[in-house]
Amino acid sequence: MEEKYNALIIEKKWQKRWQGSSADATSRDTSKEKFYCLEMFPYPSGKIHMGHIRNYVIGDVITRYKRMRGFNVLHPMGWDAFGLPAENAAILNGTPAARWTFDNIAYMKGQIKKIGCSYDWARELATCTPQYYKWNQWFFIKMFERGLAYKKNSSVNWCGHCQTVLANEQVIDDKCWRCDSVVSKKELEQWFFKITAYAEELLEGCDTLTGWPEHVVAMQKNWIGKSAGAELDFPIENSDIQIRIFTTRPDTLFGATFVCLSPAHPLASTLTEDQAGLRRIRAQYDKQDAETAQTTLGLFTGKYAINPINVERVPVYVAAFVLMEYGTGAIMSVPAHDSRDFEFATAHKLPIRQVIVPQDGSQQPLKEAYEGEGVLANSGEFTGLHNKEAIVKINEYIEKNGVGTAAIKYKLRDWGISRQRYWGTPIPIIYCEKCGALAVPESELPVILPQDIELKGVGGSPLAAVESFVSVKCPRCHGPATRDTDTMDTFVDSSWYFIRYCSKSTDDALDKSNIAHFMPVDQYIGGVEHAVLHLLYSRFFTRVLKDLGIVAVEEPFTRLLTQGMVCKETWKCPEHGWLFPEEAKGGKCGKCQQPVERGRVEKMSKSKKNVVTPDELTERYGADTARVFSLFAAPPEKDIDWSDQGVEGSYRFLNRLWALIYSHIDELKSHRHAGGRLSGPLIRKTHQTIHKVTQSIERDYHFNTAIAALMELLNEANALRPSNDEDYAALNFAVRSMLLLLSPFAPHICEELWEAVGEKDSVLHHPWPQWDEEAAKEEEIELVIQINGKVRAKERISAALDDEARTNIALNNEKIKELTVGKPVEKVMIHRGMLVNIVIKK
Ligand code: ANZ
Ligand code: ZN
Secondary structure, eight states, X not given: OOOOOXXXXXXXXXXXXXXXXXXXXXXXXXTSOEEEEEEOOOOOOSOOOHHHHHHHHHHHHHHHHHHHTTOEEEOOOOBOOOSHHHHHHHHHHOOOHHHHHHHHHHHHHHHHHTTTOOOOGGGOXXXXXXXXXXXXXXXXXHHHHTTSEEEEEEEEEEETTTTEEEOGGGEETTEETTTOOBEEEEEEEEEEEOGGGGHHHHHHHHTTOTBSOHHHHHHHHHHHOEEEEEEEEXXXXXXXXXXXXXXXXXXXXXXXXXXXXXXXXXXXXXXXSOHHHHHHHHHHHHHOOTTTOOTTOEEEEEEEEEOTTTOOEEEEEEETTSOTTSTTSEEEEOTTTOHHHHHHHHHHTOOOOOOEEOTTOOOOOOSSOOOSOOEEOSOGGGTTSBHHHHHHHHHHHHHHTTSEEEEEEESOOOEEOEEOOSSSOBOOEEEETTTEEEEOOGGGOOOOOOSSOOOOSOSSOGGGGOHHHHEEEOTTTOSEEEEOOOEEOTTXXXXXXXXXXXXXTTOOXXXXXXXXXXXXXXXXXXXXXXXXXXXXXXXXXXXXXXXXXXXXXXXXXXXXXXXXXXXXEEEEETTTEXXXXXXXXXXXXXXXXXXXXXXXXEEOOGGGTOOOOHHHXXXXXXXXHHHHHHHHSSOTXXXXXXXXXXXXXXXXXXXXXXHHHHHTHHHHHHOSOOSSOOOSHHHHHHHHHHHHHHHHHHHHOOHHHHHHHHHHHHHHHHHOOOOSHHHHHHHHHHHHHHHHHHTTTSHHHHHHHHHHTTOOSOGGGSOOOOOOHHHHSOOEEEEEEEETTEEEEEEEEETTOOHHHHHHHHHHOHHHHXXXXXXXXXXXXXXXXXXXXXXXXX
């Protein structure tokens, strides 16, 4: 019986069956160890791309593997459904944001289902539903009550194109992360989450993240940015004003030859004589960020301050590179030992005094700042101390003389969450003229986002125009009041969705016992672009929720895998830019016939015209091929270079497996169990493969080596020409093991073939195969080693070794080496692989 592998038919069949049997649903099974596997949920932009597929397939392999290993696996999927694109669609073509979103969700869900990922769809959530965002509002209120949500007037990043405020993290190189237009500053009243209250905890927690990639942990630490130093007061000459500065280098205090204020510092306008000059610098300062700050831009205020350690008179400047948001917004400048101060001093012709000398004693006029370690010079009673020691001593001096204190600063800023957008969670606050800002009473949650609203796309918050939304009664005095008309940053939604999944989405409550059972996420998988924000906010929320008694853990994600990108070759015409491959046939541009550059391999993107869609791929080859290809091309954390040959190769592999099984289908069906202990090369190879595949998955999720091992096993099984019962028993064992081992990677074909060889239950419910250490051992033989025909040594070696390897072993045998020392070997003869005769000169 010859049947052809028809992926499409098989995949439909099994996807339907899995659904029918609710194979993927997770109920709490306390008899098993739990495992929570999660991929970052998608934004419903309209279509799934290959990056999504890769992400989900990695998670699905882990899920299926862990289920076979007997874990109670939670593997949910949902939608990060609030955000700007839905709102823009509403503005551009009048489609209600909700409809746009849910249509996209329906379409993308269909695409995801076609890949055969085993999600527990009963837990599906969309963050734009009232059942979900109700909890955003509830958490907001709890944080408001604890002072963790507060309002302040602040200069915010304003994107003129999106008409919205952006978090610092959403501004990349001065530009909006979404639309790429230049960002400016604007003053607005905003709600903030006080993430800084958790700065130290979040930093310390980094050391427990041993299952995260090191570079991601480093990025978290850098973002928090802790610096230990001192705050010091520099009094202004002839006045009672003091300038408080922050420094990490109190050891350089004797080298401070001027003081700088941030242009935004409140004292800047008090002290500066040239107000017009100050305004110019402020205008520049408002446009820039820390990276682009011009180091030399600044002006002399006309005032002097007194260095508290040596009572020296130093000029006070306003300098654009000093940020108001960090430290105290003022610095002591030590040009000899800080490169920005050096540049500033050089430009403004200010004195540069070296106070740290390198250990080798060289002390020439400085051509640039010396930022290294050394010994103190020109530093009064501290001269001669090593600078590390001087930090401690000078700190003591500062505290004792009441001129300052030790201080710790963080780069981390509070999280601004107000957005002047429509498609987000309404902020549950009511303003009453008499009673002030009040939280919406819990019993009135959720504050529903109105649906039938006309969006114009200009001006401030769209909700402000909806009269029925805005006017409410004050919950306290029942007088007329108004609602907050901003919505929350969508990063709020994604900061706790993994906790929501622990309860079925139909439950309205957050079930603490389910949360306690499933949290933390054992394996989280997603793009490295979320290495800072999303992960940090999720870690913050988890800690807040722990303090609220909702979760029991501090860290939400035990292991993190950041998968690489999916890349493909590009084509470029010098005149017409990026081309689709079919426009570059024969190496010439289809439009102008000029030779095209075979471009670099780049991340798949519409603009580079190098996208392969998942639909194209699954319709042509089937989901199993797509899965095997994306797993085989590279280890999960590395980028994949897309190649059509690679896809073909994966497809051929599955076809070969199919052909092998069908060419022996009758024997495989009937030879279910052969009596006695099996042995022989194929049995050994099978045990070795079980071992290899298991280890490749367990160690680093190196699915590519696992698949390579299965390909080898298939080749070996194919090479066997079975002729007797024993052969068939071996083939049977190899084939059944292969189907189990391959099933997490290519589940549809494995289910189909598993059924074809006569198995009744699903591969998914079958335990993972075990290898036998003994049976996996290479067969051994005894190698006899002779010198000039006399037996001198014997050694046990693997039967798999070839003659060259056997010769080497013989020559390197300790005894033989002793006996042949200084005597040149004339020749080595090997008889039937078992006997090596070494001929030496006598
Ligand atoms: C004197 C000094 C001497 C400094 C020296 C450095 C080297 P980190 O490590 O990033 O915390 N600084 C303080 N507040 C600042 C602000 N608002 N804007 C710009 N720069 C600021 O850096 C702390 C150092 O950066 C501080 O230590 C201060 O300069 C500067 F040889 O003080 B230092
Ligand atoms: Zn009131």
